[in-house]
Amino acid sequence: MSCFGPRETNQFLLLGPENAGKTTLLYKLKLADNWKKLEIIRDMKAVKEKENFGFHYEEFRGSKMTYGIWDLPGKKAARPLWPIFYRYIQIDAVLLCMDKMLLFDQSAAALETVEEMKQLLAFMVHEPELRPAAFAILLNEKDNGPLLEDLTDNDVREILGIPELQLVSEDRIKVFTLNTADVAENSGVWPKVMDFTRRQIMSAAKD
Incomplete structure (x- = not known):
């Protein structure tokens, strides 16, 4: 981090496997209830089908922080390109989006993705x-998904191997459950996500 504190626009990476709800999250934050319009749905489909692994970028100006989100494709073939972004852009937060159902699904494909x-x-x-x-x-809890038992923060940390990580402050990693199709920039879970990232950004700026 810069010794002069947080930059004017903080930069976030939005990552995760295919069909996790990343692009839906970005559109819903940017466009609120207008995100379901037909032309927007077509744009979302086009983004997902791009053979050149296109990315999406949007900026948001909140009351406490201005930030930009880079939505990167989740295809396996595109994942080796992810480091290009954080090696050339100073990234303040990584948003790792996953379908919550994956944590309960015992199929070979789901276990492999987790x-x-x-x-x-x-x-x-x-x-x-x-x-x-x-x-x-x-953790994206979809409207049309099955009813799932609650997972504690510690449960998810165990599944993702967070306690095994060496020399990593646990304060840097936090689990949130939300519905990407129902997220709102100024209410619900999202402000909590932003409060967490803002605190970490301020803490890193002091180091």
Whole structure:
């Protein structure tokens, strides 16, 4: 972090596997209830189908912090490109979005995806460029999904191997449950996510 404190616009990476709800989250934050308009749905589909692994970027001006979110594609073939962003852009927070159902699904595909996210998290928290960054785990609880028992923060930490991480302050990583299709910039869970990231940004600025 800069010795002069947080920059005017803090930068966040929005990562996760395919169909986790990342692009829905970005559109819902930016457009509120207008996000379901037909032309927007078409744009979302086009973003997901881009063969050149296109990304999305939006800026938000909150009452306490101005921030930009980089929504990167979750395809396996695109994941090796993720480090390009945080090695050339100073990233203040990583938002790792996952379908909550994955944590209950015992299919081989789901277990593989969870293991991939576990390994990704372990890799990224130790990257030199991301050591000051906050990590928010966003569990997407979809409207049309089955009713799921509650998972405690400690349950999710165990599943993702967070207690096993070496030399990582637990304060840097926090778990949130939300519905990306129902998120609001100024109410519900999202302000809590932003309060967490803002506190970590301010803490890193003092180091």
